[in-house]
Amino acid sequence: DVVMTQTPVSLSVSLGGQTSISCRSSQSLVHSDGNTYLYWYLQKPGQSPQLLIYKVSNRFSGVPDRFSGSGSGTDFTLKISRVEPEDLGVYYCYQGTHYRTFGGGTKLELK
């Protein structure tokens, strides 16, 4: 199984600030078709996960440009700038290259 390791487990940020979350996979997420199937989700309290980023760096429809994804191979990062109250919740990375696995989650809280 591909293990997805997210750090940190929790994060405190000030409104308007910037932060980043790391996700590391136990093996390369480059698929044989050349794509890298790494996604980022946000789960707000009491809600289902919502897709933010697909295939490493592509923002899903309606996702503000304050969210950006980067990385390659086994190391990936989600950056959030100008943090707003609606950004709070738990962030998960997810790989779809080798079966599918989720990271353990990063809880974003207000400082």
Next chain:
Amino acid sequence: EVQLVESGGGLVQPGASLKLSCVASGFTFSDYWMSWVRQTPGKTMEWIGDIKYDGSYTNYAPSLKNRFTISRDNAKSTLYLQMSNVRSEDTATYYCTTTADWGQGVMVTVSS
């Protein structure tokens, strides 16, 4: 608007079977691969499996493939998850998802 509505959850005894459903609307269901994902009470997310848009192929998490079966009825725009010989560790909220869109989830509690 895409909607995915799961149903069929509840309290079930260990060793029993349960079938979850997910009714889709707002998109052409038969064009999409679909997945089931579950979230434990401790908030761990676990992928269960996928099914190809025409139902001809399924893919499962190795630890679950002997007990869980995914199927679909494209005429009814409905996805199914058949769970058998359930265990306490199957207690979770179960979601159907297109990867982009998710249902609201349905809770399954396995307890005697």
